[in-house]
Amino acid sequence: MSTEQHPYIFLAVFLAVAVVFPLIPIALAWLWAQTFSPAKPGPDKNSTYECGLVSRGEVWIRFRPEYYLYAILFLVFDVETIFLLPFAVAFLKLPVGACVAMMGFLLLLLEGLLWAWQKGVLHWK
Amino acid sequence: MNTVNYLGLLRLLAPETVLTITGLIVLFFDAGVMRRQSIPRRQQVAAFLLSAGAMLAIGWSRHYSLADPNSTSMLVIDPLTQLMKQVILFLTIFTALVSLESKFTPHVGEYFALLALATLGMMFLVSSVDLLMLFVSLELTSLSLYILTAFQKDKLESSEAALKYFLLGGVSAAFLLFGMSWVYGLTGETNLIRIAGQLRDRATDPVLLAAMVMMLIGLGFKIAAAPFHLWAPDVYQGAPTPSAALIASGSKVAGFFVLARMTLAGLAGAEGSGVWNGFAPGWVPVLAVLAVLSMTLGNLAAIAQTRVKRLLAYSAIAHAGYMLPALMAHNTMGTIALLYYVTTYALTMVGAFGVVAVVEQQTGSDAYDAFTGLSRRSPALAVCLLVFLLSLAGLPPFAGFFAKFYVFTAAASASTRSLGLLWLVILALAMSVVSLYYYLQLLKQAFAVDPPAGAKIIRPLPATLFTLVFLALLVLLLGALPHLLVNKLQAALVVSGL
Numbered sequence: 135m136s137t138e139q140h141p142y143i144f145l146a147v148f149l150a151v152a153v154v155f156p157l158i159p160i161a162l163a164w165l166w167a168q169t170f171s172p173a174k175p176g177p178d179k180n181s182t183y184e185c186g187l188v189s190r191g192e193v194w195i196r197f198r199p200e201y202y203l204y205a206i207l208f209l210v211f212d213v214e215t216i217f218l219l220p221f222a223v224a225f226l227k228l229p230v231g232a233c234v235a236m237m238g239f240l241l242l243l244l245e246g247l248l249w250a251w252q253k254g255v256l257h258w259k
Numbered sequence: 260m261n262t263v264n265y266l267g268l269l270r271l272l273a274p275e276t277v278l279t280i281t282g283l284i285v286l287f288f289d290a291g292v293m294r295r296q297s298i299p300r301r302q303q304v305a306a307f308l309l310s311a312g313a314m315l316a317i318g319w320s321r322h323y324s325l326a327d328p329n330s331t332s333m334l335v336i337d338p339l340t341q342l343m344k345q346v347i348l349f350l351t352i353f354t355a356l357v358s359l360e361s362k363f364t365p366h367v368g369e370y371f372a373l374l375a376l377a378t379l380g381m382m383f384l385v386s387s388v389d390l391l392m393l394f395v396s397l398e399l400t401s402l403s404l405y406i407l408t409a410f411q412k413d414k415l416e417s418s419e420a421a422l423k424y425f426l427l428g429g430v431s432a433a434f435l436l437f438g439m440s441w442v443y444g445l446t447g448e449t450n451l452i453r454i455a456g457q458l459r460d461r462a463t464d465p466v467l468l469a470a471m472v473m474m475l476i477g478l479g480f481k482i483a484a485a486p487f488h489l490w491a492p493d494v495y496q497g498a499p500t501p502s503a504a505l506i507a508s509g510s511k512v513a514g515f516f517v518l519a520r521m522t523l524a525g526l527a528g529a530e531g532s533g534v535w536n537g538f539a540p541g542w543v544p545v546l547a548v549l550a551v552l553s554m555t556l557g558n559l560a561a562i563a564q565t566r567v568k569r570l571l572a573y574s575a576i577a578h579a580g581y582m583l584p585a586l587m588a589h590n591t592m593g594t595i596a597l598l599y600y601v602t603t604y605a606l607t608m609v610g611a612f613g614v615v616a617v618v619e620q621q622t623g624s625d626a627y628d629a630f631t632g633l634s635r636r637s638p639a640l641a642v643c644l645l646v647f648l649l650s651l652a653g654l655p656p657f658a659g660f661f662a663k664f665y666v667f668t669a670a671a672s673a674s675t676r677s678l679g680l681l682w683l684v685i686l687a688l689a690m691s692v693v694s695l696y697y698y699l700q701l702l703k704q705a706f707a708v709d710p711p712a713g714a715k716i717i718r719p720l721p722a723t724l725f726t727l728v729f730l731a732l733l734v735l736l737l738g739a740l741p742h743l744l745v746n747k748l749q750a751a752l753v754v755s756g757l
Contacts, residue, residue, distance in 0.1 A: 231265025238279075245283050252290045 203255050210243050271323065271336050274316035274344060275382055281312025282375030289368025298365060303722075305371040306355040312375070313348045313355075320344050333389040333450075338751035343385045343516050346602050350509040350609055351378040356726040357613040358501035360620050360719060363411040370410055377403035377505060381513035388524065390439045390449040393517060397435070397481070401428050404510060407502035408494055420497025427490045428480065435477025441470035442525075451525035462529040468540055471526060475545050478521060481514035483572075484579040485552035495572035500619055503568060504612035507575055508605035515601045519586055519594060522546075523757055533587055534674050535682045543587045550587070550683060553580030554690045561697045567615050567625045570697060571608070574651060577694060578604055584683045585666040588673035594757060595748045596665035602744065603650070603658035603737050610730035611647040614640055617719040617727075627701060632710025637717040639724060641705050646731040648698040650738065653691050658737035663691065665745075 221228075221236050228236075250256065269276055285308045293301045320341045351374060364370055380400030387393040405428065409421030443449060445467055446457035458467060476487060483491040495503045522542050531541015538544050557577030564570040582604075585597035615625050617640060622629040634641035650657035667687060670680040719727070737744055 229265065231267070231269060232263075234269065235265045238276075241283065242279075245287060249286060249290055252294075 200258060203250075207247065207250055207255065210247050214240070214243050272334075273323075274320040274341075274348070275379055277312060277316040277319055278348075278375055278379050278382070281309060281316070282372045282379070284312070285309055285375060286368045286372040289371070293368075298362060298367060299359075301367040302359050305367050306359055306722075309355045309371045309375055310352045313352050313378070317345050317348050320348075333392040334383070334386045335388045335755075336386060337755040339748075339755035339757060340386050342747060342751045343512065343598070344382045346605070347378060347381045347385065347509045347512055350512065350605055351375075351505065353606075353609045353613075353726055353730060354501055354505045354508070356722055357504055357609065357616055360613075360616050360723045361499060361501055362620065363414075363499040366410070370407070373403050373407050374505065377407065378509060381509050384513040384517050387517070388451045388520065390443065390451070390454075393521075394432075394436060394439065397517070398432065400510060400513065401432065404502070404506055407505065408498040410502060411499045414497070416497035417499065418497075420494045424490050424494045431477045431480035431487065434473045434480075438470045438473030438475075438477065441466060441473070445470070451520065454525050455527040458526070459528045462531075463540060467529060471529065471542055472545060474521065475542060475549070478514065478518045479549055482511060482518060482579045482582075483576050484549040484583065485556045485576055486549075488553065488557070488576045488579075491576055492569050492572040495575070496566060496568045496625075500568065500612055500616035500625075504609045504616070507571065507608040507612060511575070511579075511608070512601050512605050515582060515586075515597060519597060520757065522586060523589060523594065530589055532674070533683070534679050543589070546583045546587050547680075547683060550580045550583035551686060553577060553583070554687055555580075558690045558693045558697075561694070564697070565627055567618075567627065567630065567701065568612075570701065571611055571615070574694065574697075575608070577690065578651070580690070581663060581666060581687050584670035584680055584687065587680060587683075588669045590669070590673060591749075591752055592665075593669040593673060594752060595745060596662075596669040598748050599741070599745055600662035600666050603662045603734065606730055606737075607647050607650045607659060607734055610643060610727055610734065611651070613723065613727045613730070614644045614647065617723060618717060621715065621717045627704050630701060630705045631708050632714060633705035633717070635710050636714055637719070639728065640717060640719060643727045643731045644705060645702060646734055648702055650734045652695045652698045654695075656735065656738045658734045658741070660738060661741040663687075665741075 217236070217239065225233075285305050288308060289301055289305050293304055296304075323336050323341055355371065355374060358370070358374075377400055380396050380398075380403060383396035384393065384400060387396055405421055405425045408424050409418055411417035439449075442454060445464065446454050448454045448457055458464075461467065480487040480490070494506065498506065526542050529541050531543045532539040533543040533547040553576050557573050557575070557580060561570055561573035561577065564573060582597055582600050585593045585600060587593070588596075617637075618629050618633070619625045630644075633644065646657060650659035653659045653663040655661075667684045670687075671684045673679045
């Protein structure tokens with residue numbers, strides 16, 4: 135059984151390793167528990183542990199949706215910076231077409247910002 | 260350092276550039292200059308700007324320089340892609356004109372700008388020959404269409420439809436992307452032509468077959484073929500009617516074209532066989548399953564509908580089923596038949612949705628009852644509806660007849676072995692007869708039943724009525740003189756070699 139004849143044999147090997155690998159520590163832990171820590175059940179020990187402790191008080195807090203609009207608008211500047219920096223560095227070596235393309239890109243972002251401004255998104259209520 | 264010729268790129272993509280700028284101008288003009296005007300006025304100006312931009316793009320798309328067909332670029336510009344782009348741009352103009360009638364949103368500029376963006380995505384979709392480019396343009400189209408579906412904010416159905424469309428669309432895009440990643444893993448290429456070259460001698464590789472099925476799931480969703488059709492009835496019904504018109508027309512044209520490009524160019528050599536008693540694994544038998552399911556399910560489910568937009572959705576599923584055999588023929592005749600069918604079908608569908616948009620706006624409903632006695636309440640609309648529905652049913656002398664005729668002859672003569680795809684053609688013919696029943700049901704409601712007492716006269720806007728009559732005449736013209744379009748398609752196909 136060579137790998138040329140069976141190109142997917144690696145997948146089977148990986149699958150077997152993936153199954154066996156987590157089973158070994160679980161088995162070791164079980165053996166350890168058998169010898170060194172006999173079972174002592176109690177209310178605290180038996181309670182479900184999931185993502186932290188049971189919370190106290192009201193968990194529903196108000197989260198103003200304005201934040202998400204600001205986060206979206208932040209993307210305008212975020213994306214702009216990523217492209218503006220290399221653009222500025224390479225500016226002198228760029229052909230005309232590249233500058234036109236970059237200006238078009240900036241126009242897209244600028245219009246996004248102006249549109250949001252006009253829609254009153256920047257006005258904190 | 261820099262090998263990309265941006266000026267050349269901008270010149271090659273002049274129609275797309277023009278359309279992008281048009282979208283920006285529409286948005287800017289509406290938000291800035293037209294802010295204080297009434298909504299119908301803003302709609303008129305925005306629709307005019309969008310139509311003017313699209314016409315400019317159409318004019319520009321006629322002048323192009325042929326790129327090297329053997330190049331491994333991401334986009335291809337040839338007569339065929341330019342012709343399909345023109346079709347899509349015309350469909351957008353018609354959609355924009357039909358939108359004038361509906362008053363579903365105060366956000367006029369955004370609506371028309373999104374129409375432009377969706378069209379832009381479709382145009383790139385038509386041009387792309389690279390898996391990555393194809394996926395990005397598909398996403399541009401889909402994201403715009405999701406928002407267009409959700410545009411009627413005061414109607415719960417609209418949001419529900421958009422959410423369904425978005426979630427199912429996301430899942431199907433994941434399938435498509437996963438399939439693409441396997442193809443890339445097999446070949447190390449993203450260019451469809453090169454992929455076909457790599458795959459030539461291992462067409463029955465099980466990994467390729469799995470990848471192919473996944474990609475066909477993703478594209479099958481786009482063309483609303485059963486069993487990936489479940490979004491279509493809800494979206495067509497919930498979306499604002501003009502948005503539904505674009506989803507049913509332009510998006511369908513682009514979807515079928517990209518499906519054709521993917522299968523005919525990218526998976527050339529992995530066709531398999533779909534002839535009766537002679538099935539062989541490949542994309543043809545997969546499409547055969549989709550075609551049989553779509554035709555049967557679409558037509559039978561359409562019988563039970565009571566809302567016209569839902570009826571059109573199920574008929575759209577059935578029509579996707581009729582179109583697939585043309586692709587399965589995988590020859591030039593089949594491709595011409597497919598493109599002729601999808602073009603005329605899209606024109607008809609925009610018209611049908613236009614009529615529904617008028618009736619829905621003025622009676623508040625798209626149920627069959629709203630169409631009762633339409634011939635007495637608005638004779639012009641009723642005649643337009645007659646033309647569109649009979650064309651969808653495939654009766655001469657309308658375009659739908661020749662569309663079906665070409666598809667069925669292409670499929671029937673595709674292979675001489677065991678009568679080829681004749682079994683599929685026989686099923687399609689039988690199902691066409693079924694489809695006549697539900698189209699005639701609606702027409703009976705419009706023509707034979709008297710209008711209820713106190714029913715208002717329906718008066719469409721002059722621009723909308725003009726558009727609908729123009730579309731009806733176009734459907735009649737392409738039915739009477741089909742060679743006008745077929746010759747163009749043939750000439751374009753010969754040069755492009757898809």
